[in-house]
Amino acid sequence: MNSLANDRAARLAEIARETRISIVHTIDAPRMGHIGGDFSVTDILVTLFFDVMRYRAEEPGWAGRDRFILSKGHCSAALYSVLARAGYFSPDLLASFMAPLSPLNGHPNRRKVAGVEANTGPLGHGLPIAVGAAVAATISKSDYRTYVVLGDGELQEGSNWEAAMFAGHRRLEGLTAVVDRNRLQQGARTEDTNGLDPLDEKWRAFGWEAIVLDGHDHAALLDAFEAPRIGKPRVLIANTRKGKGVSFIEDRVEWHHKVPSREQVALALEELAG
């Protein structure tokens, strides 16, 4: 890795550390949230928003913006933390997460929060919408790119495979999906519930370019996002750890939406202090 790439990855690592701290505070306020998935997806969101994607936070509706859709909408605390840092709204607003009448609902609402492209929450909705946005770019000959982040358990929803089949058929080069492959769904491990492996081969069979990588490795994420396109939609199978960054949360099924106690909040912040 050259020094420039090193610098980019190091910068993203620091932003990711600060984002996880923001997530802890965001969830601590209402004592609600999905910390496990927030932490597994953090490095993916940070890499996209603070290096890869083209957007204008001061002009959220700019037609040329890259589209980002968080299909796993329950990880809104991570998304909101990133959007606030990106300048879509004041970080002060994070303190209202899930408070009565706050724009920061438990699942994102594009009509209330700048930077949100689609109201997600029910699983299996993000990829079809992203496919539509990518098709729109081909018809209008726009050069924006479309990114969608999917949970791995979410891939048990059949609508994803309807969309995957169609994206492969249309050879949607402007579309990149990222699977947050933390191997845990709400109640158990994915492979003990309705197994997904071999996941990369499934996507390839649907006409996608599949890249398997460490979803916490910013340099690897940058390489994968920036690799030359080969005339197909691209999926990154991002191997991640649910709860990544805090030892007692990491890779434990009970932390899907468990909220850390005040004592655990202090411990988590201590670990994230670096």
Next chain:
Amino acid sequence: MNQISVSHAGAPETFDCRVAFAETMIALARENPRIVAVCNDSVGSSNMGGFQKEFPDRLINVGIAEQNMVGVAAGLANGGFVPFVCCAGPFLTGRALEQIKADIAYNHYGVVLCGQSPGLSYGELGPTHHSIEDFAWMRALTDITILNPADPKQTRDAVRWAAQADRPIYMRVGRFKVPAVTPEDAAFEPGRALLLRDGSDVTLIATGVLVSRALAAAERLAARGVSARVLNMMTIAPLDQAAVLAAARETRGIVTAEEAIVTGGLGAAVAETVVQHHPARMRILGVPHFAPTGSAAFLLDHFGLNADGLEKAALELMA
């Protein structure tokens, strides 16, 4: 008051509204490059072959995948287009109901959901292919405008209005042939009932296929000395409450008639309004349960969704 064209045989000429729909879509697409169509292998049944031929890049056929179809339409709207989703009504509203709720209504994307061959159109194919629940399902979703054009003119006007409305819309596109019932000079006013015949004794509120039958019933009632008001309620949601309440106040009862299940549709919407604001006697005509085997024409008669049934219901209210 109606300018109904009459064929040489003397019976009113009838029309398949899909023709007016397809012609208007092509005309609109010529004017507006943002108009696109989204289909689920339904190019033929939606009569969109001409559109596809002229605008191959702007007809997106996702194959037999209705959930993806509706999500893709939301994404196309995100990308700046005005998608018209063309799909048989039962599969559009049933299979993709959560996508319609979350991706279209809650997101408030300007997508026009076109329920093709709605109601009992697919008669003999049976209840799996009937779209009689669509009004009830769509009414339960806030923010969706529900249109049910009664004839080719209303179909043309509805398509043109929907293209610029920039909001979630569900509209039926009729397959069952209907006579023209809308005066050529009638203004197109979504959300407003269209008064087709004034009357002071009883009100017939009909939608879609049932409008011409309500007019026929009013003729029969007139012969009996009963003055029937006929409202074409093209817009199921939002309901024209003022017209409904005027009918409740000014006439002795209301008969509603729709090619839809009787729970949750037009009749239910009218009842919700009058029961809270001006209780009135009512009869709700529609489809009471899964239909038996039969053509659309047979089934409409079977369920009393014809001039006879409307006349009888009106006379019951007058008794």
